[in-house]
Amino acid sequence: MPVYSIDFRPFDYLTAELSALWWFYLSQGLALIALGVAVIVWPELLAYLAAIFFIAIGVVLLVLGWRVRQVKRRYELFKQSFLLEP
Numbered sequence: 001m002p003v004y005s006i007d008f009r010p011f012d013y014l015t016a017e018l019s020a021l022w023w024f025y026l027s028q029g030l031a032l033i034a035l036g037v038a039v040i041v042w043p044e045l046l047a048y049l050a051a052i053f054f055i056a057i058g059v060v061l062l063v064l065g066w067r068v069r070q071v072k073r074r075y076e077l078f079k080q081s082f083l084l085e086p
Contacts, residue, residue, distance in 0.1 A: 010078040017071045021063075028056070 035049050
């Protein structure tokens with residue numbers, strides 16, 4: 001039975017990139033639940049909470065965009081190294 005040598009490092013990098021911010025997503029979910037309860041209790045806070053939420057989501061999307069760019073760069077390097085090997 002043939003034995004193949006597979007380099008799993010690119011996949012390790014990918015899973016590390018995808019799971020690096022798990023704690024942030026968890027804390028964001030908890031914060032959104034708390035904010036939802038606060039809006040129900042104090043409806044006049046809705047505008048301030050919405051503004052804070054929009055700012056937070058904007059920051060998250062900026063970070064996510066940067067990280068996706070890094071993953072794409074690593075994938076392109078992996079693909080080039082894979083295709084250039086004899």
